[in-house]
Amino acid sequence: MADRKLKLGVVGLGRGFTVLLPTLAFHPRLEIVAAADARPEARERFAADFGGQALESVEAMCAGADIDAVYIATPHFCHADHAVAAAQAGKHVLVEKPMALSIADCTRMIDAAATAKTHLLVGPSHSYDAPIVKARQIIESGEFGPLHMITGLNYTDFIYRPRRPDELDSSQGGGVVYSQAAHQIDVARYLAGGMIETIYATTGNYDPKRPTEGAYSAMLKFASGAVANLTFSGYGHFDSDEFCNWRGETGGQKNPANYGTARRSIRDLATMEDEGQFKADRGYGGPSAAPFPTQPPQGLSHEHFGLFMLSCRDADIRPMPESVRVYANDEIIEHPLDPPTVPRAEVIDELSAAILDGVASVHTGEWGRATFEACEAVYRSAEGGGEVRLSHQVVVGSNK
Numbered sequence: 074m075a076d077r078k079l080k081l082g083v084v085g086l087g088r089g090f091t092v093l094l095p096t097l098a099f100h101p102r103l104e105i106v107a108a109a110d111a112r113p114e115a116r117e118r119f120a121a122d123f124g125g126q127a128l129e130s131v132e133a134m135c136a137g138a139d140i141d142a143v144y145i146a147t148p149h150f151c152h153a154d155h156a157v158a159a160a161q162a163g164k165h166v167l168v169e170k171p172m173a174l175s176i177a178d179c180t181r182m183i184d185a186a187a188t189a190k191t192h193l194l195v196g197p198s199h200s201y202d203a204p205i206v207k208a209r210q211i212i213e214s215g216e217f218g219p220l221h222m223i224t225g226l227n228y229t230d231f232i233y234r235p236r237r238p239d240e241l242d243s244s245q246g247g248g249v250v251y252s253q254a255a256h257q258i259d260v261a262r263y264l265a266g267g268m269i270e271t272i273y274a275t276t277g278n279y280d281p282k283r284p285t286e287g288a289y290s291a292m293l294k295f296a297s298g299a300v301a302n303l304t305f306s307g308y309g310h311f312d313s314d315e316f317c318n319w320r321g322e323t324g325g326q327k328n329p330a331n332y333g334t335a336r337r338s339i340r341d342l343a344t345m346e347d348e349g350q351f352k353a354d355r356g357y358g359g360p361s362a363a364p365f366p367t368q369p370p371q372g373l374s375h376e377h378f379g380l381f382m383l384s385c386r387d388a389d390i391r392p393m394p395e396s397v398r399v400y401a402n403d404e405i406i407e408h409p410l411d412p413p414t415v416p417r418a419e420v421i422d423e424l425s426a427a428i429l430d431g432v433a434s435v436h437t438g439e440w441g442r443a444t445f446e447a448c449e450a451v452y453r454s455a456e457g458g459g460e461v462r463l464s465h466q467v468v469v470g471s472n473k
């Protein structure tokens with residue numbers, strides 16, 4: 074069974090797909106056989122790179138291609154319809170974060186997968202990362218007592234990366250709460266057991282030219298008694314990769330001398346349409362796109378989502394790109410991690426284990442819905458809702 078490869082179709086050949094491309098190209102349990110995208114240039118490039126069928130819609134792809142599963146990397150507002158269409162065609166689904174833009178849509182996706190008896194996973198997100206998994210193992214061992222407090226801090230240039238208009242419109246799923254809290258909250262839930270009871274939060278919308286939430290600060294209280302304080306800013310000033318050995322989010326070495334690159338790259342674009350075109354040109358199939366990788370990227374460390382400090386009774390635990398460092402009572406203990414050979418392999422490991430080997434997943438539809446519920450609660454609290462109580466939470470490794 075371990076030799077069988079998962080036959081995957083991809084819907085949405087944009088930036089998310091490009092980030093996952095080295096994983097899709099080099100993961101040993103994967104075969105990429107088909108794609109669907111609205112852009113002809115992306116379909117042409119897919120046919121050239123993978124030799125597979127590239128069609129215009131998820132429905133056509135699922136009807137025509139011999140695939141086990143579909144990876145959905147279309148804009149946020151498309152996720153629910155595309156996941157339901159794939160499930161109705163009998164295909165397993167890996168859907169990008171955020172899972173959808175409403176609890177009702179998350180539930181619709183979960184129900185469609187249950188009816189079709191297919192798997193529904195949400196990812197990639199940074200709770201798959203090996204340092205986070207190792208940190209959770211250390212916490213779960215109980216050696217350092219209960220987890221009391223999580224501090225998460227991430228400062229990036231998210232708001233100034235080239236965007237489509239809807240990515241700067243919160244009503245269409247834009248802004249950092251849907252896109253980035255979906256990572257930070259996911260990591261905190263994974264480390265603290267999953268069950269958030271309440272959230273109190275504020276959001277920041279600081280640049281009138283980029284009129285969406287670019288920052289938030291949230292306090293999550295867990296059923297376990299642990300508390301997480303999570304702060305994110307996407308305004309491109311301080312870069313918290315400085316706290317992560319100058320490794321970027323995807324594990325590559327970063328040059329601090331490139332300060333301000335994202336802000337400068339969009340400065341001379343007159344309209345949002347120009348910016349959307351600029352993004353598409355750099356995207357898959359565009360004239361300035363990166364070439365197909367001929368080998369897995371070299372010299373990578375593990376991925377991360379900024380600084381996390383996990384305070385247990387007898388230690389502060391710090392997942393880092395190359396190791397997990399434990400600041401215990403009398404000593405500092407370093408747990409080195411082997412570097413990744415295929416980036417984001419953990420995501421395809423979990424997907425292929427679920428589908429090919431029947432191994433239970435962590436990042437199920439129910440898990441994704443619970444993380445989405447928490448993101449939505451950040452908005453509700455920030456809009457005057459005070460401390461918001463949650464009701465769709467699930468524990469790690471359970472769908473109930």
Ligand SMILES: NC(=O)c1ccc[n+]([C@@H]2O[C@H](COP(=O)([O-])OP(=O)(O)OC[C@H]3O[C@@H](n4cnc5c(N)ncnc54)[C@H](O)[C@@H]3O)[C@@H](O)[C@H]2O)c1
Nearest residue numbers: 085086087088089090092109110111112146147148169170
């Ligand atoms: N996990 C990560 O590191 C990461 C990074 C970037 C993006 N993402 C996620 O990827 C998803 C897509 O974002 P993006 O930045 O790649 O956007 P994008 O605009 O770069 O790509 C979206 C692609 O979907 C295609 N598309 C749109 N509507 C379609 C439809 N109805 N049928 C078929 N194709 C359609 C577009 O032509 C485009 O190629 C989002 O969920 C985003 O959060 C994840």
